[in-house]
Amino acid sequence: EDTIVGNPFSAFVFYGAPWIRAGRFSFNSDLSLGLSYTTLVHDPVQNPYNDVIASHLNLFFDFNLNVYWTLTRRIDVNAGYGITHYSNGGMHQPQKGANCWGWNFGLGYHPVPRPGRGPAFNRTPEPEFHSREELQIMYAAGTVEIQDLGEPAGVRFFTSSFTVDYTIQFHPRMAVTYGTDILYDGSLDLAIKGIEPEDVTTFQNFYFGSHLGYHFLVDRVTILFNLGTYFLQHSYDRGFWFMRAGGRIRLTDHLNTQICIKTKNGIRSDWIEWGVAVTIPTRDHPPG
The missing domain is CATH 2.40.160.20 (Porin)
Incomplete structure (x- = not known):
């Protein structure tokens, strides 16, 4: 409800790890961490119905399992399911946090085009790992x-x-x-x-x-x-x-x-x- 919690926006860093690749498709786990800012917080007089979050600045965490489909060397689309979490860690009250589970759909544009099909890829041998x-x-x-x-x-x-x-x-x-x-x-x-x-x-x-x-x-x-x-x-x-x-x-x-x-x-x-x-x-x- 944007009249109670406002319209939050986030700045974050992210990391995506592909687990399975098949042609133009890949299955990834995508993780994002950062900060989120919301315009409306709890106020006992002006905004008493917001009993979820009491700080403008909060931690942002997002984790999704996504399927990517490469359309061109610059564009891909993705769809998946995951969770987004907002919290101030109890530094201000009330603090219930917000867990948002749901489906997501996205469109990605790569300013630097990915390489097209060419000669066989030369893999650099990985260094030996020791536990x-x-x-x-x-x-x-x-x-x-x-x-x-x-x-x-x-x-x-x-x-x-x-x-x-x-x-x-x-x-x-x-x-x-x-x-x-x-x-x-x-x-x-x-x-x-x-x-x-x-x-x-x-x-x-x-x-x-x-x-x-x-x-x-x-x-x-x-x-x-x-x-x-x-x-x-x-x-x-x-x-x-x-x-x-x-x-x-x-x-x-x-x-x-x-x-x-x-x-x-x-x-x-x-x-x-x-x-x-x-x-x-x-x-x-x-x-x-």
Whole structure:
């Protein structure tokens, strides 16, 4: 409804990976990450019906499975199905986020024409790959806002995430991980039943958990997904399990910067994790 949420537009970077090619057709997975701006947000007086998003600037995530049909060397069309997600990670309230599942259709124009049919393509032999194992240590911080619907302002709390992962890269572009999580959420001051906010201890603001993960690597960029659960918590306000989705950029051989969204029960974002990750190689497996 454009009179409630406005007309959002997005700026993003994208990556497409073809999985199957057959003549003029190809089957791709397309991923986009960026920022979205919407003109209308929640206002308790002027726009009270918007209880979904309260910030003009939000994170934008889009993932689609598409079939491409090449019409000419410059033009192709595509159709597919996927999800688009908008969220501010709980930095402003109300924050329900928006998940838009649906079909998509597109037309692509390539300013530089693709090469036509010619001599057989000479493939450069790929370098030999050897699997490796690493210890990855990540620390991230952020904030969340707690605000009752209809109130003009909320209260902001500090959050942080500390994870230790053991990562096994089994493919040039893929790795799996297992890790532990120590999570701090200051907003639990208001969420532990039977205890007044001023009586909540620092230890009760912590969650302890573990997760399994998957990494997709493209040069210096890592796209990561974690699925985890808690084994010690003092409030069920953040649910019983969580997902983490986002990316890292490798700055040096051992240092990465990271931005991720941690979600409650895989649906609603808890907070945005702005952090750094250090990698420590533990084992290389030479080919053969």
